[in-house]
Amino acid sequence: MNLQSLNTPAALIDVARMNHNIARMQQRLDALGVAFRPHVKTTKCEPVVRAQLEAGACGITVSTLKEAEQFFAAGISDVVYAVGIAPGKLPQALALRRAGCDLKLVTDSVASAEAIVAFGQEHSEAFEIWIEIDVDGHRSGIPPEDATLISVATALVEGGMHLGGVIAHAGSSYEYDTPEALAHIAEQERAGTVRAAQRLREAGLPCEVVSIGSTPTALAAGHLEGVTEVRAGVYVFFDLVMHNVGVNETSEIALSVLTTVIGHQAEKGWVIVDAGWMAMSRDRGTQKQKQDFGYGLVCNEQGEVLDSYLMSGANQEHGIISHVGTPDHDIEKRFPIGTRLRILPNHACATGAQYPDYIAVKPDGELQTWPRFHGW
Amino acid sequence: MNLQSLNTPAALIDVARMNHNIARMQQRLDALGVAFRPHVKTTKCEPVVRAQLEAGACGITVSTLKEAEQFFAAGISDVVYAVGIAPGKLPQALALRRAGCDLKLVTDSVASAEAIVAFGQEHSEAFEIWIEIDVDGHRSGIPPEDATLISVATALVEGGMHLGGVIAHAGSSYEYDTPEALAHIAEQERAGTVRAAQRLREAGLPCEVVSIGSTPTALAAGHLEGVTEVRAGVYVFFDLVMHNVGVNETSEIALSVLTTVIGHQAEKGWVIVDAGWMAMSRDRGTQKQKQDFGYGLVCNEQGEVLDSYLMSGANQEHGIISHVGTPDHDIEKRFPIGTRLRILPNHACATGAQYPDYIAVKPDGELQTWPRFHGW
Known part of the structure; x- marks a missing residue:
């Protein structure tokens, strides 16, 4: 793995x-x-x-x-x-x-x-x-x-x-x-x-x-x-809501969602990815805070924040990624089909609950499956 | 059962x-x-x-x-x-x-x-x-x-x-x-x-x-x-978002969340129940529609809508139920601790995803556990 x-x-x-x-x-x-x-x-x-x-x-x-x-x-x-x-x-x-x-x-x-x-x-x-x-x-x-x-x-x-x-x-x-x-x-x-x-x-x-x-x-x-x-x-992972509260940097957020680019709407400056609200949760906790991160803040596959790209919209299994403010008309070239990105979540408790397992990325790069349970 | x-x-x-x-x-x-x-x-x-x-x-x-x-x-x-x-x-x-x-x-x-x-x-x-x-x-x-x-x-x-x-x-x-x-x-x-x-x-x-x-x-x-x-x-269950769109009555919504009253804040006219956003999902799809149902519309245990009671707030495992408009100062007597209620959801796809199983209530009252799967 x-x-x-x-x-x-x-x-x-x-x-x-x-x-x-x-x-x-x-x-x-x-x-x-x-x-x-x-x-x-x-x-x-x-x-x-x-x-x-x-x-x-x-x-x-x-x-x-x-x-x-x-x-x-x-x-x-x-x-x-x-x-x-x-x-x-x-x-x-x-x-x-x-x-x-x-x-x-x-x-x-x-x-x-x-x-x-x-x-x-x-x-x-x-x-x-x-x-x-x-x-x-x-x-x-x-x-x-x-x-x-x-x-x-x-x-x-x-x-x-x-x-x-x-x-x-x-x-x-x-x-x-x-x-x-x-x-x-x-x-x-x-x-x-x-x-x-x-x-x-x-x-x-x-x-x-x-x-x-x-x-x-x-x-x-x-x-x-x-x-x-x-x-x-939530301190164990932190998230974007806590970042807006002021208690963590985005570089301290330990939970992210790995996703793949599956399409574009180039004129709109949109990337379509295979993570929608089922993958991020419907939590829009940053909506009323000082910075609204949509459904999440976009990072590259290594987890480095790509400044000003957000998941701006989400259907069940489709996410829309776009540049904040001015549309990025080069987005199709920047993130071709198959590109993998990570999304930092608004609310780690809600996002985690959408998954049967976490994938733990150890400091040495080794991956482990860490099960989580769900339901009552 | x-x-x-x-x-x-x-x-x-x-x-x-x-x-x-x-x-x-x-x-x-x-x-x-x-x-x-x-x-x-x-x-x-x-x-x-x-x-x-x-x-x-x-x-x-x-x-x-x-x-x-x-x-x-x-x-x-x-x-x-x-x-x-x-x-x-x-x-x-x-x-x-x-x-x-x-x-x-x-x-x-x-x-x-x-x-x-x-x-x-x-x-x-x-x-x-x-x-x-x-x-x-x-x-x-x-x-x-x-x-x-x-x-x-x-x-x-x-x-x-x-x-x-x-x-x-x-x-x-x-x-x-x-x-x-x-x-x-x-x-x-x-x-x-x-x-x-x-x-x-x-x-x-x-x-x-x-x-x-x-x-x-x-x-x-x-x-x-x-x-x-x-x-x-979503037609199979319908929900409050579809009700606002105009394609179903609330009496046609087939999915609901059963919950129990666990407390009150009587002066505020609040009931606290054991279903929060984990049980309802974070979906607030009615927020921008003609009627905002909060986190859901409250029914009695039999599934009959109790007019004008909504789940107006939700934490992970706590829901706040209140009367729309004027607070109900008799709410503690109306819904004593242990009272069971049903909540109709904003979005059936999102609410269902929070559960490992549905409980199917057959027309004759028999209950069956119907598993659902989750994850990718």
Whole structure:
């Protein structure tokens, strides 16, 4: 297997870049004195997660119970499922815990806490629960000062569950793009979550874990006083959305899609390639950011950015590549049929999910197939 | 297995609706006197394609050679691969033909035709090639009056390949939403492709097949004189994009995503569900149409539309459901934790691709798992 003979489209991991990204985040969090629990939803790929753990990660964060099952089967047992548990998923969570997985669940309501307690008592299982805190209004969670926080915690503790801590994610950090704004939202995430922990402790309730994180806030936080662990996912590959946020260079993006030129519309300055939205995903996350990269930024086969060529349009298996601004009327000669290009994605989590396997390109040029799983 | 015990998110096929959609298209094309070759990229699912063939389809259209391989292995041999062939994929196409698959390839350039001829001659294979015609400027293909048409055809025929016909797809039909505009683009697709066939025949070149189609134009065409076959894909499920185009009611959409309520932000009028963009896809195809459905239109568990509730936001495994216009401050009582809902998707092709399996809900309520494949 070599790069020249790979079927296209293919999702390539530049392993040197990936290792650099893993080391960068781990060193930063080591210096800040907190544990690191990467979010494996980005890759769902064992060799990547193995590299994150070998670099010093303390455990993993998952977005589905299937991820918990797959990584537990691979020998990883310290797992937090960071999506509010649906009552109907409690049997699946119980099976994981009974098999020895140290699975932590998340909730943010009394109704959900009562469902956990009822099921836990019925099955004599003291689930470990982390309460989700809302630090920026972007999604779920309980605001740090809300009375519900104490009600939920009390319902869990009185019901015999193990209240493990609090967990927050400043998802709104993706909307900023200056160091000052990122530092501000990072501090808001830290302070809000620490405050929630403080309120629980003042009420005589346990709160060992204070878990926060997103890739931008993890990289922007000035200090992490009161925090015990940080979570981040997309940093392992980075992408164009994160580049617009300001946390990585395009030369640090470790995921790209290899594609082949299959045609041209020369008068329009278009190249047609065999990677469309199925290969890139429909994610247009840079659309509202400071630079809109269409469906991705074009590189040559070696991964060097070709300035100002974007995938400007996509159908299911067709991509349209064009020059930003003025059409390139020499595009047919520049990229003849059969030319192979790489496309950097808007959003690595979404692009990776389109593939059953990544192709890992090792620093010495060796290629390996790294499977990823999909579905729930 | 029953609807109440299904893990969520799940991709449900309403089989009665699907059968209705299949019959509608087949009857229409029978009446217009043309063969029907459904595009299986929408589902990549054998039981669905089996139902299309049993209703009268003459063969299939595929968007990847993997689809050709999978459906040929399932006994379907009349296949057109409707994406311009990359030279590097010719060995894979040859292997299919040598195994007995009646695989047709597509090209729209002299350079590609020459690559096919060189490879075909080297392996003594007379590939059947259809020339792609550009009828609306939306993507690839040769305009009907362009000199390149005859050059490509001549290169193929003189090189010993089998020139099978012409193929066009009026992808721009998705941009219209009135019967008049759709009838106009349908006629443009028909007339342009028939004209290309006429030019080939006038030049003494063979052109047996005249293949056109998209779901909107197939349903809008006034007549199909000169056309031999029509292709369409998404009609089998329909979706919200097609609803906005005006070719289906929401009550005809056969694909939906089953999800569970996991939380609320009551003051904002938000429900949080366990289906996010991973479950719906990132496709926001209704964003620029006359009605923006966000990430999908909300139904109850039985599939009845709940007027004016949309999935208004999505993270990877979290969806936010809210009422259009005024917030619903009773939303916590209306949809308590554990409530199961169905979401109609913007784009059935993109949503289906997120799942390893569909759950087929038969007219009698029986559920079956229908696998679909993914990747290239």
